Amino acid sequence: MKNIKAMTILGLLALTAVTAWAQVQSPQDFLGFKVGADRKLADMNQIITYFQQLDKASGRVLVQEVGKTTEGNPFIVAYITSEKNHADLEKYRKIQQTLADPRTISDSQAEEMISQGRAIVMINCSIHATEVGASQMSLQLAYDLATKNDPRTQRILDNVILLLTPMHNPDGTQMVVDWYRKHLGTKYEGGRMPWLYHKYVGHDNNRDWFMFTQKETQLTIKVHNEWHPQVIVDMHQMGSTGARLFVPPFVDPYEPNIDPILRQQVAMMGTFMASELTAQGKAGVVHSQRYDAWTPARAYHHYHGGIRILTEAASARIATPIDIPFERLQSSVKEESVKMPLPWKGGSWTLGDIVAYDYAAAWAALTNAAGLRENWVRNYYRIFKNAVNRSEAPYAYVVPSQQRDLGTAIKMLNVLKMGGVEVHQAHQAFSADGHEYTAGSFIVYLTQPFGGFAKTMLEIQVYPEIREVPGGPLKTPYDVVGHTLPLLMGVEAVKIEKSFSAKTQKLDTITKPAGRIFPQNETSGYVWGYSSNDDMVALNRLTKQDFQVLWTAEELVLNGKNYAAGTMLIKKQAGLDAALQKIVQDLHVTFQGLTEIPSMKQYSLVHPRVGLYKSWSASMDEGWTRFVLEQFEFDYQSITDRDIRKGGLDKAYDVIILPDMGSRTILNGVSENAVPPEYAGGIGEIGAKNLKDFIQKGGTLITLNGAAEFALKNLHLGVENKAAALNRKDFFIPGSLLKVVNDVSHPIAYGYSRDAAVFFRRSPIFVVGEGHSVVSYPAHSLLSGWVTGEEHLSNQSAVVDVPFDQGKVILIGFPALYRSQSHGSFRYLFNAIYYGASH
DSSP, X not given: OHHHHXXXXXXXXXXXXXXXXXXXXXXXXXXXXXXXXXXXXXXXXXXXXXXXXXXXXXXXXXXXXXXXXTTSOEEEEEEEOOHHHHHTHHHHXXXXXXXXXXXXXXXXXXXXXXXXXXXXXXXXXXXXXXXXXXXXXXHHHHHXXXXXXXXXXXXXXXXXXXXXXXXXXXHHHHHHHHHHHHTTTSTTTTOOOSSOSSSSOGGGGGSOTTTOXXXXXXXXXXXXXXXXXXXXXXXXXXXXXXXXXXXXXXXXXXOTTSOXXXXXXXXXXXXXXXXXXXXXXXXXXXXXXXXXXXXXXXXXXXXXXXXXXXXXXEOOBTTBOEEEOGGGSOGGGSSOOXXXXXXXXXXXXXXXXXXXXXXXXXXXXXHHHHHTHHHHHHHHHHHHHHHHTOOSSOOEEEEOSOOTTHHHHHXXXXXXXXXXXXXXXXXXXXXXXTEXXXXXXXXXXXXXXXXXXXXXXXXXXXXXXXXXXXXXXXXXXXXXXXXXXXXXXXXXXXXXXXXXXXXXXXXXXXXXXXXXXXXXXXXXXXEEOOOSHHHHHHHHHHHHTTOOEEEESSOEEXXXXXXXXXXXXXXXXXXHHHHHHHHHHHSOOEEEEESSOOOSSEEEEOOOOEEEEOOTTOOHHHHHXXXXXXXXXXXXXEEOHHHHHHOOGGGTOSEEEEOSOOHHHHHHOBOTTTSOGGGOBOSHHHHHHHHHHHHHTTOEXXXXXXXXXXXXXXSOOSEEEGGGGSOTTTOBOEEEEEEEEEOTTSGGGTTXXXXXXXXXXXXXXXXXXXXXXXXXXXXXXXEEBOOBOGGGTTTOEEEEEEEETTEEEEEEOSOTTGGGTOXXXXXXXXXXXXXXXXX
C-alpha cells in the first residue's frame, strides 16, 4: 500500500508539473508564426515580452534587466537552470568567484567547491543585428529548456546554469526588423539599411571587448564578471556561399597569454559541436578555418577563465530565403575534408535553416557542459591557479604618477580594472629594475587571477610570421594585430622584469585628481599648458560660452616656467572665474593666473562649426567619430549627400570632416538597386565642386585615413599616396602601432612631444609635393604588431596641411580615433578642428 500511495503522489506531482509547463505559451502561439518562418521576424519588444512571460510562467527561467542600451531600451539576460539550482543561485555564483581566485582557498577546499559547482554557459545572440538567426532561435531554446522534461534536458538543467542574452544589440534588432518589414514585397526586401545597426559603431560592436566603450559591452561585462562563465557561445552569421556553419578550433595564431588548457578546451568543444551537428545530418559544418584567436578585442573571455566559441552560420537575406546552386559555392567547401567531412550540396537556404543550425549548436554546447560539468569547473580552477602561480618575467608594469596626460592614464587603468585586473598604488617611493619611482605611482602585478589580460593589454605585440607554405608569402592576419594600450592611449607604462618591494595599497576605485586654479593678486587672465585630452574638453567648454581663448604660436616663459607653442591663454572676462571653478571639479586641468597677457604671435580660437559627413553607405568610422566628438564635448552637425549637393557650406561650417571612406563611395554612394532612391547616390560631381568652393572661401576640409583618396583625386593636390601603387605582398599593415615624428611647432601637433605612436590600418603614405608635413614616419617605425615593407614608410608623411586658396585641406593619414581606443592620437583631429576654425 505504501508503494502504491507513493507512486500515486509521484504521479500527481508529475501531472502537476506537466500542467504547469503546459501554461507556458510556445513562441509559435505567442508570435503567431513558427520561429524561423520565411519572411517572419520577432522584434525587440516581442522578444523582451516573451522572455518576461517565461519568467512569470516557469520556475526555471529568471529574466533580469541588466540596464539600458545606448538608445535607452532594456538589455535583458535570462538565467535558465533547474528550480533547485535557482534556489541556490547566489551560492553557485560565489563558488565561481571563489574558484577564480585560488589565493583565497586550499586545493582541498577547491575540490569541495568543484564537486558542488555548476558549469556556467553564456550564449550571446546576434550582436550584429542583421545576423538575425540567433536572436530568433533564443525564443525556442528558452521555451524548450523551460518546458521539456526528458533526461537530456533535465541533465542540462541540473548541471548547467545558462546565461542567455537573447539580443546582444536590442537597438539594432528593432532597427533591422522595422526596415525588413517596411520593405517586404519590394525589390529592397532583405536588403541593407542605409544607417548603422547601432547608434555609433555598427559591425564594430564586437571589437569593443577590451576598451568597453559602448553601453551594451559594459552591461555584458557586468554579467560576465559576476559569473565568469566557463563557456561563452558567441553566435554570428557570415556570407552565403561558404560553409553552413563555422565552429572552432580556431586557426593559428592564438594570442600567447591564453592558457593552454583553455586552447584545448576550445578545440574540444568546437569539434564536439561539429560532430553533433554532423550526426544530425546537418551538412556543411566546418572548423579550423579562417578565424584566429589573436586579438582580445573579440575574445575578452579567453583571459577570464572561459572559452569563446564563435559560431558563424551562413546567411539568407535576413528572413527571405535564397537559392544557392552548388556551382556558386566556394571551392573550399565543395569537397570532403578533415575540416568538413559532410559538405553541403547547395539548394534553398532559409532563416529556418539558420535557426535549426544555431539551435543544434547551442544544444550541443549545453550537452557537453552538462556531461563534463566537473571537468569544466576543475579546469576553470586550474586556469586561475596557473595565473596566480606564474613565476616568469615580467613581474609587473609600473605606470608612473607623472604623466603627460594623467587623466588618460587613469582612464587606461580603469579599463584594466573593468577587466578584473588588480591595480596597486605606491605609498612611498620605490626602486624597480634599477629605476626610482615616486610615491603615487601605479603598479600592476602580473601574478594575479587576470594577470594575463593585463599583460596582453600592456605589452608589445610581436605577431608571428606564419606562411601558407614554406618559403611562401606571409599569411594575412584575420584582424588587427597591435593592441598595446599604453601606445594606443599615449600613456607611459614601464615593464619591470624582476621582483621588487614596495609599500602599496590595492585600489578599489581610481579617480583622477581635480584640477587646480592658481590666481594672482591682480589676475588679468590665465594660462594652461595644453598636453592632455582634458585640456581640450576645457577649451570646448570655454568657447561654447563665448570666452575669448588664445592659442600661442610660439614658446613663452611665464613666471620662470617654460610653455610650449600651443599653450592656452584666456583673458579675464565676466563669469570666467565661475566657469573655471566648474571645469576643475571634473577635469584635471591647471589654470595659472597671470598679471598680464603676453603679446606674441597667437591664434584666436572660436567655437568651431563642425560638419561631419554622413554617407548612406553606413560608415562605421563616421559612427565612431560621432561617438568620440560627443565624449569630448565637440558640437557638430551631420551632413548628408543632399546637404553637400545643395551647396552654401561656408555659411554653416568652418570645418568639414570626411570619415574613413573610399573616394568612390563618397562620390557615388549606394546604388538605387540596393536602397530606396532617397538614400541612393553620393555627393556626386556637384557635391565635389561644392566642397572645393567651401575650401576656396576659407573653409577647412579634414580627411581621415582612406578619405584622403577623395581629396587627392578631386582637388588635385600636390600630394601623392605612395601606398596606392604598392601591392599587398610588398606592403601590408593589418592594424599595427607605428612610431611617428611630430613637427611640434605646427598647430596640428600642439601638445605632443616629438615622438608619438599612431595606429595604422589600410592607411595612405603621403609623399608631399606641396603643403606642410606635420607628422612623418622615421626609418624604423614598427612599435607593436606586424609590418611588411616597413621601408616604404621611411621619411614619408602621415599628416599634411595643404593651403588651398583661402582655406586648407588637412590630410590625417591614419585612423586617429580608431574604435575610440587610440586616445593618444585623438588630439591630431581635435587640433585640426580648432586650427581649421581659428584666426
